[in-house]
Amino acid sequence: MGAPNLHLWHPFTHQGADPAPVHIRRAEGVFLETRDGRRILDAISSWWVNLHGHAHPAIAAAIAGQAARLEHVLFAGFSHEPAEELASRLGKIVPAPLQHIFFSDDGSTAVEVALKLAVQFWRNRGRPEKCRIVALENAYHGDTAGAMSVSDDSPFTAAFESLRVPILRTHSAYCAHCPVGLTRATCLIECLESLERLLAGRGHEIAAVIVEPLLQGAGGMIVHPEEFLSGIRRLTAAHDVLLIADEVLTGFGRTGRMFACERAGVVPDLMCVAKGLTGGFLSLAATITTDRVHDAFTGADHSRAFFHGHSYTANPIACAAANANLQIFDSEPVFDRIAAIERVHAARLPALAAHPGVADVRYIGTISAIELKVPDAGYLSSLRPRLYEFFLNRGVLLRPLGNVVYVLPPYVITAGQLNFVYDVIEDSLALLPS
């Protein structure tokens, strides 16, 4: 008996209420091509993963070559050249104190690994009471249970309270809605004081603070002052608490430097990378840490080992894609492209900021955000689906985060293409309630 077709269940989609998915048959550069031959400009890099354009031939070739040689081998008790090459390539670009790399599958698992390493680090050092995690308001770190716990409350987490572990929450430097009622021009980053109080009072029970460095992504593309991140590093170091930098979105050039931490001169104890790691081709992630953290897991006692892994840990094909992706940073003018994107953001945002329907504009590196004034601000704003449809009808893929429209393009976008995206965004302001 032939099986009936299974129905596809899409992520973050209200089945039956949201529009039918757009069928894509191929992609190249910044464009997706639909089944009926329409071109859509991917202005959000397909959920922030694509760096050098879709179907980059060097990454495609590396994947094909690796698949024909060694598609996979378990990574417990075995090793292989693509993973070793990737460790060596990453070692050259992450801050020097980060020396040890643990592979996993996606951004959420990289965060799970970081949280578990942080908690077991203190246990292995005879301080099991240091097991609480501090995370920021507006944070988003993924959808698995641990990552969802450190993410702030949102429609994404509402149904799962029973699965989330308790987290200590501290202010985020959301300057457009300052949590302590100040303005950036004159403030001294007073929003850090809530973390300072927390660490002073409860540092003895805190394992780690986790942050999205300089840019909170899904929480609304919120750009933080560099002093906020460096202040968090200063405070965590002073209170002997680990700092986890979730660079899943910000890594690999997104904020104008290879990693956002660099901009603030910060070296975290653990760094999570995923998304752009393979240039948007395959799912692969890593949690990278220091000698100090790693060394707590060594020794004769087996209970000190890190009992965590995934079937496809360090998949050779994904590692080969990542190696080809990083090679492109050497062979193509990637940081010139990044700077060119930033220049267009800087040129186009002032006009948007002046519009009466715009509450705030912000940008960092290749990422810009336009926060719109609506009566129902938040992810479930009724404006979101109308904007999304408007953009798609104009041939641009933008997926507003509620009332925040953001632009996060592949690095190969041209100034002309990016200006077109801004023209479409300007036209979309006609949808705002008057």
Ligand SMILES: Cc1ncc(COP(=O)(O)O)c(C=O)c1O
């Ligand atoms: C900062 C950050 N961390 C973690 C994640 C989760 O990554 P993934 O969707 O690959 O599990 C995301 C995803 O958007 C993210 O932006």
